[in-house]
Amino acid sequence: MHDADLLARRFEEHRPHLRAVAHRMLGSGVEAEDAVQDTWLRLTRAQTDGIDNLPGWLTTAVGRVCLDRLRSRAARAEQPWDGGDATDDPAVDAPADPEQEAVLTESVGRALLVVLDTLAPTERFVFVLHDLFAVSFDEIAAVVDRSPAALRQIASRARRRVQLGGEVRETDPTRQRQVVEAFLAASREGRFDDLVTLLDPHVVLRADPVAVGMGSTAETRGAAAVAAFFNGRAEGAVPAYVDAAPGAVVVIRGRTRIVLAFIVTDRIIGIEAVADPEHIASLDLVPDDPARR
Template identity: 85%
Template sequence: MRDADLLAQRFEEHRPHLRAVAHRMLGSDAEAEDAVQDTWLRLTRAETDGIDNLPGWLTTTVGRVCLDRLRSRTVRAEQPWDDGEPATGPTDGEPADPEREAVRTESVGRALLVVLDTLAPTERFVFVLHDMFAVSFDEIASVVDRSPAAVRQIASRARRRVQAGGQVRETDPTRQRQVVEAFLAASREGRFDDLVTLLDPHVVLRADPVAVGMGSAPQTRGAAAVAAFFNGRAQAAVPAYVDAAPGALVVVGGRTRIVLTFIVTDRIIGIEAVADPEHIASLDFVTDDLARR
């Protein structure tokens, strides 16, 4: 198979995922398809030998395309919403695979898309890529030309606005909290199979340098690997909301040593472990007793 044919084949494998990202950014199937096609054109012009993580490159690139389109909109009323649900699942005749099934189960309803339309373009970009697709703040920061800390604040602000705009299933804090609490309980009790069930097959665990020094890998991918890392742990973890996102505090000797944040759709798709004391001090979290640090 020629290199060009192989590249096209790999792109088609990721098309449903890219279409889902674009639809959440733009709110229109037609615009989403155009953005995906634009992403393909950018891929054909790129130096592909330098792309180490093709799925990540494609996700951030389609996000960048959509961000440019959002910024170019001058009159939002001219951008009609599609009726019904976005076409993110496989079409008739397409074979089902885990990635496409995951995209289908994460389908976003029209109500959430309307809420997302109230966000500024950068807020929407950050919220969609991080909270819905677990793209790291570092990767997003390079696209919007902000620091990771600034991007985190943008995500927190967008998250609060989405939650205030309407409690829809995909972003329901109660549902997210239940999933996190179930995960922490399974972790403490060493229930490996339950951990795997609560994790998305493509879940990503990211750890900051201080957490890496405590024994974590900088990045761990896949439900089995992440479940193995947490299996039997979380003994000192206390559920909390961290910058308005579901999370947990690992408290040792009365001091918060690690802060965990979770990105949850139907299952957990992303976990971030923060152990840097200065970073922890900058976070806003609320525990069960509602006592703000």
């Protein structure tokens, strides 16, 4: 593979696969594209004459790039979002390709992405590469400096959490609604301990770019941090169904400005804060009227 043009053509052949790996690792189409580009840069600097299996090398390489990014996320101190005053035109960058982002998210499943977010970086790396893309434990071991036996245990632990999350759609809808309503009430009343009880220890709160532009952080992890985020701050949130699942909306001057989508098993394992007007417009939002139950 001395020819640069040939190398570039072969890389482009594998780009869709690499994007799929990166999207499952990072949960964002925009970040996935960046990770794929970083992988191309690594390939151009590598001794390609020694690469016998280019698809395998690229899959492991993009996984390594994503693992570094996940670890960087985990190392950053996350600050809670105070909500701020919403502006009509937040100065934030839109995704490079919203249509592609939507296709990727749909292909993975929003619930699965949220569940994957509850995994530690190494757990997510091992689960995605081995269980979703059939990379051997021997190949993964070289990246994370763990034995194949240890990786089997990590994969098993991650698999149990993903399987639990996969049952979200089968959870009693009444129970889901009760958990969300109890969470909103505890938030409004500033009952921190009750908030923690209603949250899974590994819960993840994620905000879209518009919400980040309002003063949010992109990601907050753990029951205590998410409870602190919401403690005393849900006065304006009212229950609603978001794409047929229990959630909440914040309406300001007659306009829905923030949507909270919840992923619930026995407890809340994921919350997504959506503030992008186009994204909100694409959601099926139905006010939760107790009188109609």
